[in-house]
Amino acid sequence: MISRVMSAELAEHAGQRVTIAGWVHRRRQLKSVSFLVVRDRTGLAQVVGAGDLPGEESVVEVTGTLAANPQAPGGFELVEPEVEVLARACVAPPFDLYRPVVGAALPTILDHAPVALRHPRLRAPLEISAASVAGFRATLDGLGFTEVHTPKIVASATESGANVFGIDYFGRPAYLAQSPQFYKQALVGVFERVYEVGPVFRAEPHDTVRHLAQYTSLDAELGFVRDHRDVMAVLRDAVAGMLESVRHRAGAALDLLGVTLPEVPAEIPAVHFTEAQRLTGSAEPDLSPAQERWLSEWALREHGSEFLYVTGYPMAKRPFYTHPDPARPGYTNGFDLLFRGLELVTGGQRLHRYADYVEALAARGEGTEAYEGYLQAFRYGMPPHGGFALGLERWTARLTGAANIRQTTAFPRDLHRLSP
Amino acid sequence: MISRVMSAELAEHAGQRVTIAGWVHRRRQLKSVSFLVVRDRTGLAQVVGAGDLPGEESVVEVTGTLAANPQAPGGFELVEPEVEVLARACVAPPFDLYRPVVGAALPTILDHAPVALRHPRLRAPLEISAASVAGFRATLDGLGFTEVHTPKIVASATESGANVFGIDYFGRPAYLAQSPQFYKQALVGVFERVYEVGPVFRAEPHDTVRHLAQYTSLDAELGFVRDHRDVMAVLRDAVAGMLESVRHRAGAALDLLGVTLPEVPAEIPAVHFTEAQRLTGSAEPDLSPAQERWLSEWALREHGSEFLYVTGYPMAKRPFYTHPDPARPGYTNGFDLLFRGLELVTGGQRLHRYADYVEALAARGEGTEAYEGYLQAFRYGMPPHGGFALGLERWTARLTGAANIRQTTAFPRDLHRLSP
Numbered sequence: 001m002i003s004r005v006m007s008a009e010l011a012e013h014a015g016q017r018v019t020i021a022g023w024v025h026r027r028r029q030l031k032s033v034s035f036l037v038v039r040d041r042t043g044l045a046q047v048v049g050a051g052d053l054p055g056e057e058s059v060v061e062v063t064g065t066l067a068a069n070p071q072a073p074g075g076f077e078l079v080e081p082e083v084e085v086l087a088r089a090c091v092a093p094p095f096d097l098y099r100p101v102v103g104a105a106l107p108t109i110l111d112h113a114p115v116a117l118r119h120p121r122l123r124a125p126l127e128i129s130a131a132s133v134a135g136f137r138a139t140l141d142g143l144g145f146t147e148v149h150t151p152k153i154v155a156s157a158t159e160s161g162a163n164v165f166g167i168d169y170f171g172r173p174a175y176l177a178q179s180p181q182f183y184k185q186a187l188v189g190v191f192e193r194v195y196e197v198g199p200v201f202r203a204e205p206h207d208t209v210r211h212l213a214q215y216t217s218l219d220a221e222l223g224f225v226r227d228h229r230d231v232m233a234v235l236r237d238a239v240a241g242m243l244e245s246v247r248h249r250a251g252a253a254l255d256l257l258g259v260t261l262p263e264v265p266a267e268i269p270a271v272h273f274t275e276a277q278r279l280t281g282s283a284e285p286d287l288s289p290a291q292e293r294w295l296s297e298w299a300l301r302e303h304g305s306e307f308l309y310v311t312g313y314p315m316a317k318r319p320f321y322t323h324p325d326p327a328r329p330g331y332t333n334g335f336d337l338l339f340r341g342l343e344l345v346t347g348g349q350r351l352h353r354y355a356d357y358v359e360a361l362a363a364r365g366e367g368t369e370a371y372e373g374y375l376q377a378f379r380y381g382m383p384p385h386g387g388f389a390l391g392l393e394r395w396t397a398r399l400t401g402a403a404n405i406r407q408t409t410a411f412p413r414d415l416h417r418l419s420p
Numbered sequence: 421m422i423s424r425v426m427s428a429e430l431a432e433h434a435g436q437r438v439t440i441a442g443w444v445h446r447r448r449q450l451k452s453v454s455f456l457v458v459r460d461r462t463g464l465a466q467v468v469g470a471g472d473l474p475g476e477e478s479v480v481e482v483t484g485t486l487a488a489n490p491q492a493p494g495g496f497e498l499v500e501p502e503v504e505v506l507a508r509a510c511v512a513p514p515f516d517l518y519r520p521v522v523g524a525a526l527p528t529i530l531d532h533a534p535v536a537l538r539h540p541r542l543r544a545p546l547e548i549s550a551a552s553v554a555g556f557r558a559t560l561d562g563l564g565f566t567e568v569h570t571p572k573i574v575a576s577a578t579e580s581g582a583n584v585f586g587i588d589y590f591g592r593p594a595y596l597a598q599s600p601q602f603y604k605q606a607l608v609g610v611f612e613r614v615y616e617v618g619p620v621f622r623a624e625p626h627d628t629v630r631h632l633a634q635y636t637s638l639d640a641e642l643g644f645v646r647d648h649r650d651v652m653a654v655l656r657d658a659v660a661g662m663l664e665s666v667r668h669r670a671g672a673a674l675d676l677l678g679v680t681l682p683e684v685p686a687e688i689p690a691v692h693f694t695e696a697q698r699l700t701g702s703a704e705p706d707l708s709p710a711q712e713r714w715l716s717e718w719a720l721r722e723h724g725s726e727f728l729y730v731t732g733y734p735m736a737k738r739p740f741y742t743h744p745d746p747a748r749p750g751y752t753n754g755f756d757l758l759f760r761g762l763e764l765v766t767g768g769q770r771l772h773r774y775a776d777y778v779e780a781l782a783a784r785g786e787g788t789e790a791y792e793g794y795l796q797a798f799r800y801g802m803p804p805h806g807g808f809a810l811g812l813e814r815w816t817a818r819l820t821g822a823a824n825i826r827q828t829t830a831f832p833r834d835l836h837r838l839s840p
Contacts, residue, residue: 001644001645001646001650002644002645002646002804004644021644021803023609023801024801040612041564041611041612041613057800057801058801059772059801059802059803086772086803086804087772087773087798087801087802087803087804088773088801089799089800089801090774090799090800091799091800093800112796113606114606114609114610114796114797114800115609115796115797115799115800117607117609117610118609118610118800123610123611126566126568126610126611127566129569130566130567130568133567134557134561134567137554137557141554144461146546146547146550147550147553147554148546148550148830149549149619149636149812149829149830150830150831151634151831151833152572152619152621152634153585153596153621153633153634153833153838154838154839155838155839165573165587165588165589166587166588167585167586167587167588167596168585168586168587169585169633169838170623170625170633170835172838174838176573176587183830183831186533186534186840187534187537187830189443189534189535189537189538190534190537190538190543190546190830191461191543191546192460192461193461198618198619199569199572199618199619201572201573203590205590213573213589213590214571214572214573216569224421224422224424224441225421225422226421226422230421352479352506352507353507353508354510373839373840374840376532376534376535376840377534377535378507379509379510379511379535380477380509380510380511380513380534380535380538381443381444381477381478381479381507381508381509382479382507383441383479383506383507384422384506384507392569409569410568410569410570410603410607410610411570411571411603413571413573415590418573418574418575418589418592418594419574419575419793420606420793420794420796
């Protein structure tokens with residue numbers, strides 16, 4: 001490697017002659033002296049008196065003597081510098097990356113993502129996202145889960161029918177997977193407990209602040225549950241583990257964005273769907289976004305929790321593989337997890353007996369033909385099981401307060417955007 | 421959860437009445453007594469005298485008293501059992517899952533993957549694969565890398581042109597990404613060091629034992645390198661970390677398959693391409709599979725290493741973004757890592773200056789139009805950098821000695837296979 005000291009470690013080398021390397025974050029020529037701020041992956045470092053400097057975002061290696069300066073980032077600056085230019089920026093960035101506030105609108109940011117994401121505020125959500133996934137995996141690894149990788153190209157558009165992307169698969173029609181649902185269930189038969197972190201694809205023709213055509217789904221599925229409450233307990237631990245990891249691994253990003261992490265109660269409060277209806281005065285068999293917001297506020301007020309489970313959604317509103325509530329006809333063992341006013345996770349107990357699948361499909365007027373590959377696992381014996389799916393970008397957006405989900409992924413794909 | 425003791429923990433409960441749960445791995449009715457072997461994710465447990473039993477692969481919960489029996493798996497068996505059937509298998513498995521050797525041909529296994537993968541020998545490669553990925557991530561996390569998720573739907577089929585899957589993207593043509601190459605390079609500008617574990621797609625019309633239409637690529641890219649040797653050092657650490665993780669997390673799978681893990685030398689031996697040509701007597705500007713095998717044997721003989729780097733491949737054999745060897749016209753700073761006779765990883769230093777890209781494309785008779793999104797990052801200043809890509813299934817196949825790469829992934833996709 002290029003031998004260098006990272007900007008976060010300058011204090012350890014006070015008085016020494018050191019080499020740093022990074023991007024020209026800012027250059028400033030005053031009448032008598034020039035200032036250069038160099039950005040590396042750990043932060044910023046100031047250089048004084050460097051003379052003629054290349055444009056911002058050029059890559060430089062600077063050797064200098066470390067002198068204390070309380071005004072400089074980290075309390076030290078490099079003096080008597082020698083600057084070597086490793087790569088010269090050909091053009092100026094579309095907006096100033098050194099200003100604390102991002103001075104560009106979202107379309108400009110997205111069109112110029114490769115350079116725009118270098119702005120510390122735009123990079124921060126991606127750091128929080130990476131830390132979240134690490135916590136998700138660590139928690140589930142600790143609970144005996146096995147990581148799996150499932151096909152993203154599938155033969156039939158079974159799970160929801162509409163909104164799938166079609167592919168030409170060696171001359172045959174195929175589709176991009178909308179979720180690993182069927183595969184993760186089958187793999188419960190192999191490993192008992194599995195998770196997958198991977199892309200899923202939704203051809204939703206909506207241009208909103210919360211739709212992406214590709215997003216990263218954090219999926220888990222586990223066997224030998226009593227019912228959905230066992231799934232909810234694992235999800236609670238996964239969310240707590242994600243937050244713990246964010247706290248440890250992305251502290252600087254949290255500080256920069258001024259994010260306060262929520263507390264996860266040892267047991268997240270839960271209300272049954274019918275109770276949620278009563279509380280919100282809803283007569284519909286579903287909850288509106290406004291009602292979800294109201295319920296979140298209620299949970300914070302009544303239970304001091306930013307998380308709330310709504311359980312027992314009606315059969316008609318859940319996929320056919322959802323396990324019914326044995327005690328309450330018409331309702332399911334399915335749940336949603338609300339976080340700060342929005343549904344963050346959907347999950348539930350699934351059917352596990354082959355005959356129940358045949359019956360559930362018949363009740364919806366469907367045969368089993370399109371589902372044969374899926375149903376195979378259930379012919380051979382499957383334990384009671386359930387699972388959940390959490391959208392990574394939605395999670396990061398709720399955590400950071402991003403107004404648009406496109407700010408939580410490096411290169412979003414949507415109805416209009418296919419590049420960069 | 422269903423309250424149970426895992427089969428691997430039976431010894432801790434000697435003499436107690438316990439409940440286990442799992443699949444009917446085998447049932448055997450002798451003249452005077454019946455035996456039941458139950459399989460859970462930790463191993464097998466024997467039950468004696470259970471009376472009438474459901475078919476193999478049915479899911480049961482068994483409560484019994486733990487008695488010592490040196491012949492039983494784990495040294496204990498459950499006596500005086502009560503058996504509850506949680507789910508009854510409707511049909512017999514396509515082959516006996518309880519026999520130590522898999523008694524079915526590959527097409528049968530693949531057609532019945534949801535049940536076939538329950539066979540411990542068929543599950544084992546997936547456990548080794550999961551452990552490998554965990555080690556890859558842990559090593560790179562420790563080296564300051566950031567995990568990223570990049571688009572799998574792209575606007576142009578630039579990297580290799582042929583062999584891409586076409587998609588209908590909201591009425592526009594698009595393609596499935598063959599690699600995250602361009603995105604991971606751009607993100608070096610943001611994070612300096614990045615990795616991604618995700619699916620890549622190759623529409624290769626070859627029906628061989630080593631081609632998959634979707635595979636899991638372990639990609640890494642890092643900035644501020646001197647040249648490709650810094651990338652090779654990081655790859656060496658990643659491979660060592662993967663093996664360490666396999667040793668710790670998948671020991672039972674290794675034992676079952678009789679796999680001996682290779683040692684990774686502190687420095688993996690390297691030969692220049694021209695030297696490899698001289699050693700193998702090759703006159704071609706590439707190495708044949710037979711020559712790769714010969715070189716692997718040579719490295720084991722001469723250096724005691726199952727790994728060998730071949731460096732400096734000719735320009736004509738490497739993608740346009742490969743950095744040339746400044747000291748040796750016509751050759752590159754690109755490398756391959758050979759492992760047990762096969763190329764396992766391709767990597768190298770990349771070009772980092774915009775002008776060099778324009779020139780490299782022109783030298784191949786191409787303009788920059790199709791690459792504008794890619795080249796954007798280089799207009800704004802990029803450090804010297806490089807990276808590598810390792811195919812997870814190929815890795816697992818080499819490690820386990822699998823004859824066919826389809827045995828190393830749960831639900832393979834190939835020229836003919838699109839389900840289950």
